[in-house]
Amino acid sequence: MDEAKIPVVEFPGELSLEREKGSENWKELCNKVREACESHGCFMVMYEKIPTSLREDMLVAMKALFDLPEDTKNKYQNPKPYCSYQGKCPVVPLHESFGIDDAHMLEAAQEFTQLMWPQGNPAFCEILNSMSLKMLELNNTILEMIFESFGMEEKHYDELVRDSTSIFRVMKYRVPPKEGENIGLVPHTDKNALTVLCQNEVQGLEIMTKQGLWESVVVPKDAFVIVVGDALKAWSNGRLVAVKHRVVMKGDKERYSFGLFSMPKEGAMIEVPRELVDNEHPLLYRPFKFADYFSYFVSNISDDALEIYAGV
Numbered sequence: 292m293d294e295a296k297i298p299v300v301e302f303p304g305e306l307s308l309e310r311e312k313g314s315e316n317w318k319e320l321c322n323k324v325r326e327a328c329e330s331h332g333c334f335m336v337m338y339e340k341i342p343t344s345l346r347e348d349m350l351v352a353m354k355a356l357f358d359l360p361e362d363t364k365n366k367y368q369n370p371k372p373y374c375s376y377q378g379k380c381p382v383v384p385l386h387e388s389f390g391i392d393d394a395h396m397l398e399a400a401q402e403f404t405q406l407m408w409p410q411g412n413p414a415f416c417e418i419l420n421s422m423s424l425k426m427l428e429l430n431n432t433i434l435e436m437i438f439e440s441f442g443m444e445e446k447h448y449d450e451l452v453r454d455s456t457s458i459f460r461v462m463k464y465r466v467p468p469k470e471g472e473n474i475g476l477v478p479h480t481d482k483n484a485l486t487v488l489c490q491n492e493v494q495g496l497e498i499m500t501k502q503g504l505w506e507s508v509v510v511p512k513d514a515f516v517i518v519v520g521d522a523l524k525a526w527s528n529g530r531l532v533a534v535k536h537r538v539v540m541k542g543d544k545e546r547y548s549f550g551l552f553s554m555p556k557e558g559a560m561i562e563v564p565r566e567l568v569d570n571e572h573p574l575l576y577r578p579f580k581f582a583d584y585f586s587y588f589v590s591n592i593s594d595d596a597l598e599i600y601a602g603v
Contacts, residue, residue, distance in 0.1 A: 295498050295506035298327035298334040299514070308340075308432070318440075324433055325440035325531075328519050332534030333498060335514040336433075341425045343513060349422045350491050352415045353547050357387055357463045359407060364389075366406055372589045374458060385475045385540055387463040390552075394423035394459035423459040426487045426515075426551035430457070433517060434485060434553075437531070447564060451526075454559040455484065457551055464495065464538060464546035475538030475546065480594075481520035482585055483554035488516040490548035499535040507539075521584075521597045522555055525576045528567040535594070555581035561601075576601045 300323050302308055311317040327334035357364075367376040367389055374390030393399045400420035404412050431452055438448040464475040475495055490496070496508040496516065510516055524533040540546060555561060562578040579601045588596045 293504070293506045295500070295508045297331050297498070297508060298323070299337070300324060300327065300334055301337045302339070302432075304339045321436040321440040324436040328437060328517075328523075328531040330532070331498075332519045332524075332532030333508075333536070334517050335508075335510065336429070336517055337511075337513060338429055338515055341422070341429070341515075345418070345422055345425070346489060346513075348418045349489075349549060350547050352418045353461050353463070353549065355415065356389070356407060356461065357547075363407060367403070371458070372585070374460075383474065383476055384472070385465045385467060386538075387465075388460055390458045390460045391419070391423075392458055393456060394419055395427045395457065396420075419459070422549070423457070423551060426459075426489075427457055427553070429515065430485055430487050430551055430553045433487075437523075437527075441527075441567065443564065443566060451484075454556050455553050456556045457553045458483075459549065459551055461549045462547070464493075464540050464548075466543055466545060467540050473540045475540045478535050478537040478594075480533040480535050480597075481518055481552065482522065482588055483520040483552045484522040484526070485553050486518040486520060486550050488518065488548060488550040490516075491546065493542065493544045493546035495538045495540055495546050497537050497539055505537070520552075520554075522561055522581055525561050525579075525597060525601055526563060528563040528572055529575045530567065530572065533597070557582050574603050577603055 303311060364376045364378065369375045369390060376389050378387040380386065391399065391403050397420050400416050404416040434451065435448055467473040490510055492512065494507065494509055496510065497505045498508055500506055519531045519533050521533045524531050559581055560578055561581050563574060563576055568574050584600050587600045
């Protein structure tokens with residue numbers, strides 16, 4: 292198994308990043324982000340605004356969450372596909388997860404926490420809320436960079452953020468019981484717009500190259516992985532790549548990861564801006580409602596669902 296050489300982008304500290312906006316350095320950073328999304332569909336980012344201590348607190352809090360009794364975890368039901376508590380699924384038996392709507396809003400974090408810990412757990416609530424808020428800020432910064440690099444007007448970015456929502460997903464992967472049963476998550480592209488991922492020290496993420504080969508992504512301790520999803524691929528007229536990826540478990544340690552998945556709101560339309568259509572880039576996707584596409588995918592799971600559903 293070869294190691295994937297995906298781009299690494301280093302963001303300056305919080306104050307420096309704000310000061311940089313509009314400068315040549317900022318434009319160069321925006322271009323690096325867009326080029327990584329075009330060439331690989333993913334990249335790693337070093338981002339000081341989320342402290343290491345918060346990441347470590349989140350991982351400890353997640354362990355406590357997944358250690359709760361099965362009956363307690365099963366109380367969490369979410370009408371959205373793949374968001375309720377998932378565990379002991381025969382397709383991915385090593386995988387457990389929760390998908391929490393808008394955890395960056397305090398009320399949502401409180402509601403989830405109270406369901407899991409009726410006696411209260413304010414520390415968990417604060418960590419969940421803080422981490423999801425900071426990851427959403429990172430998500431929005433990256434989207435802003437992509438729009439700016441494409442030369443899009445700011446109103447397009449403002450509209451996208453206004454019409455977006457997010458799911459904060461926490462995931463646990465158990466140690467494989469025996470050799471050959473090590474698939475943690477089956478191959479897929481993300482359906483949403485953009486994903487911001489963070490993990491513990493246990494590796495396992497693999498991406499498929501353009502040549503159709505699987506390569507492992509070794510994620511440094513302080514890095515976040517950014518993944519382009521189908522919604523952003525369609526919006527960009529196919530210029531940005533939705534990379535296929537999976538999780539393969541090795542070794543004897545459990546893997547914990549968490550991610551912020553931003554996506555269009557219920558009823559929001561995805562339409563290719565006219566600025567991204569030209570002779571070299573003819574229109575690839577018709578306008579469509581994201582919710583309708585997602586419903587189609589859930590009923591017709593396939594690798595080329597986006598092309599079948601929305602392709603011109």
